[in-house]
Amino acid sequence: MTEAVHLATARVGDLAAVMRVMDAAFDPLFGEAWSGAQLLTLFALPSARVCLAWHGEEPCGFSAARIAGPESELLLLAVDPAWRGRGIGRLLLDDWQAWASAHGADDYFLEMRADNDAAHLYSRAGFVEVGRRAAYYRGNDGQMRDAITMRQRPSPKSGD
Incomplete structure (x- = not known):
């Protein structure tokens, strides 16, 4: 199904489209979704x-x-629930790393809620847990959840 999906760098004019996915993908229980204003700051950063x-x-x-x-950090990755299970998350993950690599990065990080279902996607892509922050995230239900930092280490270079 991913052959019918194309990826493109978002522009400020695409903010509503990004927010549509954000609203569908992030469960309000966890309070992880970013606001439009927060996302706009990213469009201004080279x-x-x-x-x-x-x-x-x-x-x-x-x-x-x-x-x-x-180093490059994945800040957010979201797939609309209606589109999950079709390889879109992996396409986005691979695209991020290709973009970052083209800009000189070869060490990749992300942080997420420890009980996030996306952990399997990152593990299959070679990410490993390298840190944990106990009771870091406070959900809208008042519950505290751990955050985990994951890293995909760069491949050793010849002669290293």
């Missing part, structure tokens, strides 16, 4: 990128990431 996945004219997923030297 070291950040928001990528939208489209099926025709319908937005079905997005990623947001930034680069700092040789």
Whole structure:
């Protein structure tokens, strides 16, 4: 199904499309969704990128990431629940790393709620847990949840 999906760098004019996916994908219970104002700050940063996945004219997923030297951090990755299980998350993940690599990054990080269902996607892509913050996230239900930091280490270079 992913062959019918195309990816494109989002622009400020795409904010409504990104927010449509954000609203569908992030459960309000956890309070993880960003506001439109928060996302707008990324569009102004030359070291950040928001990528939208489209099926025709319908937005079905997005990623947001930034680069700092040789490291890149995935800030958000979301797939509309109606489009999950079709490889869109992996397309967005691969696209993020290709973009970051083209800009000099070779070390990839992300942080997420420890009980996030996306953990299997990241594990299959070679990410491993490298840190944990106990009771870091407070959900809208008042419950505290751990945050985990995951990293995909760069491949060793010849002669290292």
